[in-house]
Amino acid sequence: MFSCVQMNTCAMVLLLCGAAVHSFRFDELIKYVDDHQEEYVQTLREWVAVESDSSDVTKRAELYRMMDMVGEKLRKMGGKVELVDIGEEQLPDGSSLALPKVVTAQFGSDVNKPTVCVYGHVDVQPAQKEDGWATEPYNLTEINGNLYGRGASDNKAPVLAWIHAVEAFKALDMDLPVNVKYLIEGMEETGSNGLDAMIKSQKSTFFSDVDYIIISDCGWLSKRPALTYGTRGNCYFFAEVEGPKQDLHSGVYGGTVIEPMTDLIGILDTLISPSGTILIPGIRDAVAPFSDEEWKMYQDIEFDVESYREKIGVEQLMYNNKVELLAHRWRHPTVSIHGINGAFSAPGTKTVIPAKVTGKFSIRQVPDMDPAVVEKQVTDHLHSVFAKRKSPNKLKVKMIIGAKPWLADIKHSLYEAGKAAVKRVFNVDADMIREGGTIPIARTFQDVTEKSIIMLPIGGFDDGLHSQNEKMSTKTWHYVLMCGLLY
Numbered sequence: 001m002f003s004c005v006q007m008n009t010c011a012m013v014l015l016l017c018g019a020a021v022h023s024f025r026f027d028e029l030i031k032y033v034d035d036h037q038e039e040y041v042q043t044l045r046e047w048v049a050v051e052s053d054s055s056d057v058t059k060r061a062e063l064y065r066m067m068d069m070v071g072e073k074l075r076k077m078g079g080k081v082e083l084v085d086i087g088e089e090q091l092p093d094g095s096s097l098a099l100p101k102v103v104t105a106q107f108g109s110d111v112n113k114p115t116v117c118v119y120g121h122v123d124v125q126p127a128q129k130e131d132g133w134a135t136e137p138y139n140l141t142e143i144n145g146n147l148y149g150r151g152a153s154d155n156k157a158p159v160l161a162w163i164h165a166v167e168a169f170k171a172l173d174m175d176l177p178v179n180v181k182y183l184i185e186g187m188e189e190t191g192s193n194g195l196d197a198m199i200k201s202q203k204s205t206f207f208s209d210v211d212y213i214i215i216s217d218c219g220w221l222s223k224r225p226a227l228t229y230g231t232r233g234n235c236y237f238f239a240e241v242e243g244p245k246q247d248l249h250s251g252v253y254g255g256t257v258i259e260p261m262t263d264l265i266g267i268l269d270t271l272i273s274p275s276g277t278i279l280i281p282g283i284r285d286a287v288a289p290f291s292d293e294e295w296k297m298y299q300d301i302e303f304d305v306e307s308y309r310e311k312i313g314v315e316q317l318m319y320n321n322k323v324e325l326l327a328h329r330w331r332h333p334t335v336s337i338h339g340i341n342g343a344f345s346a347p348g349t350k351t352v353i354p355a356k357v358t359g360k361f362s363i364r365q366v367p368d369m370d371p372a373v374v375e376k377q378v379t380d381h382l383h384s385v386f387a388k389r390k391s392p393n394k395l396k397v398k399m400i401i402g403a404k405p406w407l408a409d410i411k412h413s414l415y416e417a418g419k420a421a422v423k424r425v426f427n428v429d430a431d432m433i434r435e436g437g438t439i440p441i442a443r444t445f446q447d448v449t450e451k452s453i454i455m456l457p458i459g460g461f462d463d464g465l466h467s468q469n470e471k472m473s474t475k476t477w478h479y480v481l482m483c484g485l486l487y
């Protein structure tokens with residue numbers, strides 16, 4: 001019987017070896033993984049302690065440090081490591097800032113073996129204890145078999161799981177059954193800036209011998225292990241409304257000026273209806289029809305709508321039928337409004353009229369929607385509804401992220417290998433699922449390298465990604481690592 005921590009590491013081992021792995025060698029790998037559980041958790045603790053928040057430019061030094069740590073870890077394992085300069089990003093104030101380098105590494109170059117490339121990211125979403133965390137977000141804390149910390153599930157532990165899988169082979173002086181390459185970036189959570197260009201420029205070098213790409217940056221749907229074959233895209237917008245030259249006292253000036261916040265709330269309210277219908281003209285035109293085959297697949301997936309509702313803590317969901325709910329989570333577009341910059345948000349009762357406010361919202365898009373088309377539809381729509389308001393204020397709309405959706409061919413042998421690995425480790429068939437979130441670079445990998453991609457989720461269904469109390473269960477983590485070793 002495998003222990004919890006063994007299971008995840010070993011899933012990676014299984015994936016790397018293919019189902020034909022020799023049992024006695026596999027047992028040695030499992031033992032190695034089992035004996036090193038504490039070290040794995042310690043390394044994760046060191047990685048989580050780095051506040052590698054890619055959305056906060058004041059944390060950029062931490063992000064650079066994080067990339068150095070990843071490079072160092074892979075170098076110590078004997079990999080051929082490079083930290084690739086991917087240029088700079090332009091900040092809204094006109095200045096520029098160096099993007100974190102991308103770490104590439106290579107283990108083995110045997111022309112008789114296939115080459116797999118593992119992609120992951122080590123940047124994180126923002127987190128503060130005051131957001132409602134029970135523990136310090138950057139201090140990995142183990143409670144009842146769960147490791148709490150920002151980035152624990154998204155995506156530091158999964159990246160480490162793949163590193164530990166190769167490390168186990170190297171430590172035991174065992175020949176890797178495949179050549180393994182890594183590509184680890186630090187800007188995923190803000191749209192993978194600079195990575196598209198890097199992948200295109202390395203198509204005939206780093207990617208020339210890559211046969212398959214593996215991504216573990218997603219979660220299971222339930223307690224059942226899963227393989228992911230699609231992600232939604234993300235078009236992220238800033239809508240800025242600017243009025244008076246400075247903030248105003250609402251008692252002194254209220255009733256005499258047209259307020260930017262009123263304009264902003266008014267136009268944001270035209271994006272989506274209370275029941276979830278997107279109101280932007282033409283937005284659903286390119287959505288691929290939901291086929292009978294898909295309906296049947298969704299029907300067979302293990303998923304309990306009621307426990308999903310309870311877990312989220314809402315009284316009512318938009319859909320109570322399993323198939324409809326999953327379809328709206330994975331393969332229909334949606335609009336989410338994330339925040340308003342410039343608005344008063346502190347506790348207390350400041351009576352200001354903000355002079356300039358920026359609404360932030362994003363549209364998760366699905367095949368066959370195209371970010372360039374979405375950008376035009378959204379921009380035209382917002383300018384049109386704003387014009388009807390006849391406001392003297394100024395509106396600027398800008399698409400900040402334009403990440404495409406991704407869909408794989410689940411009949412590809414890669415998915416057969418994935419299913420075999422999951423079956424061997426967990427002794428159940430994997431759920432074939434899609435992901436409502438976005439891996440911005442997935443589609444670029446597919447389009448540029450023309451190679452197949454598989455997503456092997458390591459996160460649990462309740463890991464709290466991007467939320468308070470994000471966690472990785474030691475059980476899930478190392479179960480899936482075993483799949484990787486078998487693959």
Ligand SMILES: CC(C)C[C@H](NC(=O)CN)C(=O)O
Pocket residue numbers: 154155188189190191217218234401403436437438439440465
């Ligand atoms: C474009 C988004 C910021 C990407 C982000 N990705 C993930 O969370 C994947 N770990 C998302 O919000 O989907």
